[in-house]
Amino acid sequence: MSEAKHLDQSHRPIPYGRQHITDDDIAAVVETLQSDFLTQGPKVLEFEQAFASYVGAKYAVACSNGTAALHLCTMALGVNKESRVITTPITFVASANCVRYCGGTVAFADIDPATALLDINKVRQLLENKPQGYYAGIIPVDFAGNPVNLEEYRQLANEYGLWIIEDACHAPGGYYIDSKGEKQLCGNGKYADLAIFSFHPVKHIATGEGGMVTTNDEKLYQELLKLRTHGITRDPNLMDENHGGWYMEMQELGYNYRIPDMLCALGISQLQRAEAGLARRRGIAKVYDKAFESHAGIEILGTTPEAYDSEGETGHAYHLYVIKVEDRKGLYDYLRQHNIFAQVHYIPAHTMPYYRNLGYKKGDYPKAESYYAGCLSLPMYPSLTQEEQEFVIEKVKEFVG
Known part of the structure; x- marks a missing residue:
């Protein structure tokens, strides 16, 4: 049985990001x-x-x-x-x-x-x-x-x-x-x-x-x-x-x-340990990619084509790992029920009241608004454990599947 099976609501909260102080x-x-x-x-x-x-x-x-x-x-x-x-x-x-x-x-x-x-x-x-x-x-x-x-x-x-x-x-x-x-x-x-x-x-x-x-x-x-x-x-x-x-x-x-x-x-x-943290982030992303790449109902946000070197390594820095799903609100709430605190990045700036008061309105930038309707940032930080990531993947698939 996967270690992720042993995680339940009693585990420590799993946020979308967390500092690591040594x-x-x-x-x-x-x-x-x-x-x-x-x-x-x-x-x-x-x-x-x-x-x-x-x-x-x-x-x-x-x-x-x-x-x-x-x-x-x-x-x-x-x-x-x-x-x-x-x-x-x-x-x-x-x-x-x-x-x-x-x-x-x-x-x-x-x-x-x-x-x-x-x-x-x-x-x-x-x-x-x-x-x-x-x-x-x-x-x-x-x-x-x-x-x-x-x-x-x-x-x-x-x-x-x-x-x-x-x-x-x-x-x-x-x-x-x-x-x-x-x-x-x-x-x-x-x-x-x-x-x-x-x-x-x-x-x-x-x-x-x-x-x-x-x-x-x-x-x-x-x-x-x-x-x-x-x-x-x-x-x-x-x-x-x-x-x-x-x-x-x-x-x-x-x-x-x-x-x-x-x-x-x-x-x-x-x-002094920035490169090690970056390598860990990219490793976490690879695990997410493999878990979701062929899963119906989960779309992985793409990477700039130029962000790959001749050996296929990526220059993506993975501050966030973003997926898109049809029922984002449902998945967001479901993950929170299991102490997984995913986040949404970002509410389109032009839809904020301040910018609407300057003349912008919903519908001005349809691709940004379509992205926002389904995006969700999953936990991504160097101290995220393998067991915690497996648990996140399990719960995402459980809801979407």
Whole structure:
């Protein structure tokens, strides 16, 4: 008998995501708590440099959360009330809200139903229907950890004079293969002007709260550093004048989007086993794939074709494992009855009351809405045990079958 048969309602809850904190993580945080700096200290730069190296970018700026990272990007790129920015409706609303924070207009484009990623053909249609310069930029999202082909988006953006912010919150360590056969890591800055990450507890790297912006553009990097700290600089080379060692200049309106040293210490420790966690996520996905691939009534969300290398290995980072079923509400409730807390990602942003008040309505993006009607994210995190996964699979099949 499978070990999964022994799991019942008395087992610990099985969420869709869960942080994994080790003794080494705890020791790293304690060491920083006992140091001279709790914030604005050396651990911030250490985390930034380690993360930039991990994703292959020149620069990284750590901040208080992923939403702050998005806001910093839109500010650094000069988004204002005249700006129109294209993004996907299938994302956490922060991907769109960052444009609104700066007074800009959000233009949604529908998704590719095979992957739930922003459909580049729909984006092109938007661009072709307006004069050159009408749109300012694009925010594609590596949804579920599935990498967007940014090489294609870069070509399109260059054609229309647009910038790109890659929302890579779901995809640290993810990659796709470009037209030259080269591996492009999510957030490496090769094709996007800026990329952002989140360190929320359910993400690959957990710091409680936290975010990161990566870029290869030194000018944007310096602007991000300033905007993160009230628009203030202490760099003598950037000041209008200098009164002494104490002097600082507020040169523009920024925010307090800093991240404390103890959270960066936790991030550094977590980063050291990021590849092991990623390998485990991909292993969990393979088990789900095998269990559901030929099961009538269960559709597995597809992967970007470019996210496979020459050996057939995938660059999908698997923040989420998403299936689609006809009776999503029924399955969601059934799993909860068995202490399995699956989740739905995401309610289409354009259907939220805030965006409906701006003129969007249900029916505007039918593929996004069709995806939402059936999607469900199953438990996916490195510490998920084999027995727990077998139990999840058993209960999904039990309901759908």
